[in-house]
Amino acid sequence: MSSRKLTAGSAHLVGQEAIEAKGYWQTYRLLILRRVVQLSVLGLFLLGPVAGVWLLKGNLTSSQVLETVPLSDPFVYLQTLFAGHPGETTMLIGTAIVAVFYLLVGGRSYCSWVCPINPVTDAAGWLGRRLGIGRKVSISRKLRYWILALTLILPAVTGIVVWELVNPVSLLHRGIIFGMGMGWYLIAAIFLFDLFVLPKGWCGHICPMGAFYSVVGKYSPLKVKASNRDACNDCMDCFAVCPEPQVIKPALKGKDKGIGPVILSPNCTNCGRCIDICSVNVFEFGSRVANQMENQP
Amino acid sequence: MSGREANNRKKEGRNRRQFLTDSARGLCSMGLIGVGLGMYGRQAQSHAPEAIRPPGALPEKEFLSACLRCGLCVEDCPYDTLKLAQLTDPVANGTPYFIARDVPCEMCDDIPCVVACPSGALEKSLDNIDDARMGLAVLIDRETCLNVLGLRCDVCYRVCPLIEEAITLEIERNTRTGVHASFIPTVHSDHCTGCGKCEEACVLEEAAIKVVPTALAKGSLGKHYRLGWEEKEKAGQSLMPDLIKLPTRRPENSK
Ligand code: SF4
Ligand code: SF4
Ligand code: SF4
Numbered sequence: 001m002s003s004r005k006l007t008a009g010s011a012h013l014v015g016q017e018a019i020e021a022k023g024y025w026q027t028y029r030l031l032i033l034r035r036v037v038q039l040s041v042l043g044l045f046l047l048g049p050v051a052g053v054w055l056l057k058g059n060l061t062s063s064q065v066l067e068t069v070p071l072s073d074p075f076v077y078l079q080t081l082f083a084g085h086p087g088e089t090t091m092l093i094g095t096a097i098v099a100v101f102y103l104l105v106g107g108r109s110y111c112s113w114v115c116p117i118n119p120v121t122d123a124a125g126w127l128g129r130r131l132g133i134g135r136k137v138s139i140s141r142k143l144r145y146w147i148l149a150l151t152l153i154l155p156a157v158t159g160i161v162v163w164e165l166v167n168p169v170s171l172l173h174r175g176i177i178f179g180m181g182m183g184w185y186l187i188a189a190i191f192l193f194d195l196f197v198l199p200k201g202w203c204g205h206i207c208p209m210g211a212f213y214s215v216v217g218k219y220s221p222l223k224v225k226a227s228n229r230d231a232c233n234d235c236m237d238c239f240a241v242c243p244e245p246q247v248i249k250p251a252l253k254g255k256d257k258g259i260g261p262v263i264l265s266p267n268c269t270n271c272g273r274c275i276d277i278c279s280v281n282v283f284e285f286g287s288r289v290a291n292q293m294e295n296q297p
Numbered sequence: 298m299s300g301r302e303a304n305n306r307k308k309e310g311r312n313r314r315q316f317l318t319d320s321a322r323g324l325c326s327m328g329l330i331g332v333g334l335g336m337y338g339r340q341a342q343s344h345a346p347e348a349i350r351p352p353g354a355l356p357e358k359e360f361l362s363a364c365l366r367c368g369l370c371v372e373d374c375p376y377d378t379l380k381l382a383q384l385t386d387p388v389a390n391g392t393p394y395f396i397a398r399d400v401p402c403e404m405c406d407d408i409p410c411v412v413a414c415p416s417g418a419l420e421k422s423l424d425n426i427d428d429a430r431m432g433l434a435v436l437i438d439r440e441t442c443l444n445v446l447g448l449r450c451d452v453c454y455r456v457c458p459l460i461e462e463a464i465t466l467e468i469e470r471n472t473r474t475g476v477h478a479s480f481i482p483t484v485h486s487d488h489c490t491g492c493g494k495c496e497e498a499c500v501l502e503e504a505a506i507k508v509v510p511t512a513l514a515k516g517s518l519g520k521h522y523r524l525g526w527e528e529k530e531k532a533g534q535s536l537m538p539d540l541i542k543l544p545t546r547r548p549e550n551s552k
Contacts, residue, residue, distance in 0.1 A: 048372060062367035062415050070415055076365055080416065083362030088417040091365070140319060146327040154335055160361050162338040165390045170366060174381060174391055178368050181383030 014129060014240045014277070021279040030272035037113050045177050060114070060173045061164075062094060070094035074102075075212040076170070079163060083155035099216060105270070107217020111203060111210050112243070112271030116172045120187060121203050121243075124194035129240060135198045139205045141246070141267070148208035148215075168202075169209050200243050204267075214266040224268060224275065225286035226251045226261040232282050238274035248274065252282070262288055345387035346509045348394040349491060351379055352402065352429035353411040353419040357510075364418035366391030370410035376403045379410060397493025397508045402431060404458050404492050427459065432491030433514040434464070434484045434506055442505040447471045447479050453495035453506045454482050463488040464495065482506060486515060 018027040044056040045063070057064045062072040072094030077087060087095075102110055112118055151163035164170060168186050175183045190202045203210050226232075229252050238252070239245040247265035254260075275283040342361065351370050354360050370393050371379040378400045382388035393410075395402060404426045411419045423429060434453075436442060443450035444466070457464040466480035482495075484506075493508045528536055 054372075057372050058367040058369045058415075062365040062369065064369065064415075072365065072367075072415060080363055080365065085359065085363040085417070087363075088415060088421070090415040091417075094415060140323065142319075143323060143326060146323045147330060150327055150331050150334070154331060154338065155362065158335055158338050159358060160338040160342065160389075161364075162334045164366055165338060165341050166334070170391065171384070174366060174368065175383070178371065178381040179383055182385040183383060186384065 014237050017235055017237065017279040018277050022281075027276050030276050034113055034271060035119065038116070038119060041114055042116060042173070042176060045173075049177060059170070059177055060116075061170050062091065069097070071098050073170075074099045074216065075209050076161075076164060078212075079151060079155050079161045082152045083159050083161050102213060102216050103220060104222065106220040106222045106268070107213035107215065107266060108210060108269040109217070109222075110213045112269035115169055115209070116176065117169050117187075117190065117202070117207075120172075120191050121194050121200070124191045125199055125243070128195050128199050133196060133199070135201075136196065137198055139198060139201070141205050141244075143205050144208055144211035147206060148211040151208045163208065167209065169207070203243055203269075210269075218266045219288075220266075221287045221289070222270065223286060223288045224251075224263045224270060224272065224283055226263070226282050227284050227286065228280065228282045229253075229255060229261055231280040232278075233280060235279065237277045237279075238283070241273040241277050243269055243271065243273075262286060264288065341389040344389060344394075346513055347396055347398070347507070348382075348386075348388045349397055349402075349432050349493060349508055349510075351393050351395070351410045351419055352404075352408060352426060352431055352490070353414075353421075353423035354431070355418055355420060360418050361389055361392070363416050364392050365416045367415065368393070369413040369415060370419060373409040373413040375405065375409065376400060378402050395493070397432075397496040398504060399497075401493030401497045402429075402490075403494075404429070404490060427488075427490060429490040429492075430511060432493075432508040433486055433511045434489050434491065434493070434495050434508045435514045436482050436484065436505060437507045437509075438505040439481075441501055441503075442482065443500070444480050444482055447473060447477055449480065450500060451480065451482075452498050452500055456494045456498040458492060458494060459488050459490070463490070486511070 015027055041060075045059060047053040047055055048057055055066060057067065058071075060073060061076045062070070064070055070090045070093055072091045074095045077091060077095045080087060154160075154162040166186070168190055171183050172180075172187055175181070194201045198205065226248075232252060238248055242248055244265070244267040247263050247268045250259045250265075251261050251263045270285075272283075272285065275281075275285070342358065344357075350357070350360060351374075355363055366381065368381050371381055378395045379393045380395065382390055382392050382394060384390055386394075388394045406426060408423060408426050408429075411421060411423055414421075436445075439445045451466065454460060454464045454466055463485055465483050465485065467483045469479045469481050471477040471479045491508045491511070495506045496504045496508050499506050525536070
C-alpha cells in the first residue's frame with residue numbers, strides 16, 4: 001500500500017477510497033461547509049454595497065456588525081501599533097473580540113474558514129495534485145515567521161504599515177467589496193506560484209498572516225485528533241490534502257514514541273480535510289485536553 | 298572514541314551546519330524582502346496631488362501608519378465621494394481618497410466618514426466640518442480663468458459652501474479694455490476646507506481652480522520674519538521711535 005504515489009496520474013486518486021467507503025457527502029462535507037462559511041463571510045460584507053443591507057460593514061481588517069459591534073483584525077492592528085499608532089477604543093475592543101474568538105477556535109481556523117485567499121490556494125493545490133505537478137524549489141516553512149517579524153519591524157523603522165500595502169489577503173477581500181483593479185494580477189501570481197513553483201507555497205511558507213494566527217492559536221482548546229489512529233491503513237490521503245502535512249505525523253504515527261493523538265502543532269488550520277478524506281475515520285475534532293488524558297498509562 | 302560516538306559527533310556537526318545555513322538563508326531572504334518592501338513603502342508615501350484625503354485625516358505620514366484600509370468611511374459617505382485606492386492607483390494601496398473634479402466632498406454637517414473611522418486615522422476631534430482642511434483650493438491658471446479674462450463666470454465662487462469667506466471676488470483693473478474691472482476669484486486659506494466643490498464646478502475643460510495638498514499650495518515665511526506693521530500694532534507704537542533721523546536734503550535755495 002505504501003508504494004502508492006501521493007500524486008494523481010497514478011492509479012490512486014486522492015479521496016477515492018473515502019468516496020467508496022463513505023460516499024461523497026461524508027468525504028466532502030467539511031470542505032463544503034468551509035466554502036459555505038467563506039462565501040457567507042464575503043456575502044455578508046457584500047450585502048451592504050450591493051443590496052443596501054448592512055449586516056456587516058467594512059472589510060476583514062475592520063468592520064461593524066449591525067452598525068454596533070466593532071471587529072478588527074489583530075494582525076493589522078499590531079502593524080499599526082508598531083508603526084506608532086496606539087489606536088482608538090473602538091478598534092481596541094474590536095481587536096480583542098477577534099483575538100479571543102480565534103484563541104478559542106484555533107488561530108488558523110481563520111485561514112481555512114474565513115480567509116479569501118484560501119479557496120485560491122486550495123484550487124491551486126487541487127489542480128496541482130490532478131496534474132501531478134511537484135515542487136520546483138524548497139523553502140523552509142519557518143520563512144513565514146521571519147516575514148511576520150519583518151512586517152512588524154518595518155513599520156517600527158519606517159512608520160508605514162508596509163505589509164498592508166501588498167498583503168494579498170486584505171487586498172483580495174477589500175478588492176471584492178471595493179474594487180480590485182490590477183489586484184487580480186497579484187492573486188493570479190499566488191495561484192501560479194502555488195501551482196507551478198511550490199505546492200502549498202503561499203499559505204504554508206510565506207503568509208505572515210497565517211504565521212500570526214498560528215501564534216494566536218498556540219494554546220487553542222479546539223484541535224483535530226487522530227483518535228482512531230490504530231485503524232490507519234497508510235493510504236496517505238490525509239497527507240496529500242493537508243495544507244500543513246508535517247503536523248499530522250506526530251499525532252498519527254507517534255503512538256510508539258508515546259505521543260498523544262491530538263494534532264498539537266499551531267500550524268494546523270482546523271480545516272478538517274483529513275477527517276473527511278480518511279476512509280476509516282481516523283480523525284475527529286476534539287479538545288487539546290484529550291491528549292493528556294489519553295496519555296495517562 | 299567508539300565508532301558510534303564519532304558518528305553522532307558527525308551528525309551533530311551536520312545538524313549545526315544545517316542550522317547555520319538555514320538561519321543564514323532565512324536572514325538573507327528576510328533582508329531581501331525587507332529592502333524591497335521598505336522601498337515600496339517609501340514609494341507609496343508620495344501620492345498624486347489630485348488625490349485628496351477625507352476630512353479630519355491625520356498628516357499623511359501618520360495617516361499611513363493609522364489607517365486600517367477598512368473602507369468604513371467610504372461606505373458611510375452618502376455622496377460616494379470617497380473610494381479606496383487600488384493597487385495601481387497613485388495613492389497608498391487600500392487607503393481612502395477622492396478626486397475633487399470627479400466627486401467633491403459635500404461637507405456633511407454630521408461628518409459620517411469621521412464618525413465611522415475606527416482607527417483614529419480620521420480624527421474624531423473634528424466636529425465642525427468647516428474646520429476640515431482636506432487641501433487648499435488655488436486659482437492655478439490665471440491665463441484661462443474666465444473671470445481673470447474679464448468675464449463674469451463666478452461659478453466657483455457661487456458654489457463654494459463658504460462663499461465670501463473661503464472664496465471672495467477681488468476687483469482688479471481690466472488692463473485689456475482699460476475701462477472694465479476683473480473679479481478675481483481669491484481663495485483664503487483660513488476658511489477653505491479643500492472640499493473641491495469649486496474644482497468640480499469650474500466650467501473650463503480643465504479646471505482653472507484646483508484643490509491641492511495644503512503643503513503644496515502654501516508658502517511660508519521664514520521663522521524669524523516679523524511683519525513690521527503687525528509688530529507695531531502689537532506694541533501700540535512704532536518699534537523704533539525716533540531712531541533714525543535722516544538729514545533733510547533740499548536744493549539750497551528752496552524753502
Ligand atoms: S496562510 Fe495566509 S493566505 Fe493562507 S489561509 Fe492563512 S491567512 Fe489566508
Ligand atoms: S464630509 Fe460627507 S461628503 Fe465629505 S467625505 Fe465625509 S461623508 Fe463624504
Ligand atoms: S474608516 Fe478610517 S481606518 Fe477605515 S479606511 Fe477610512 S480612514 Fe482608514
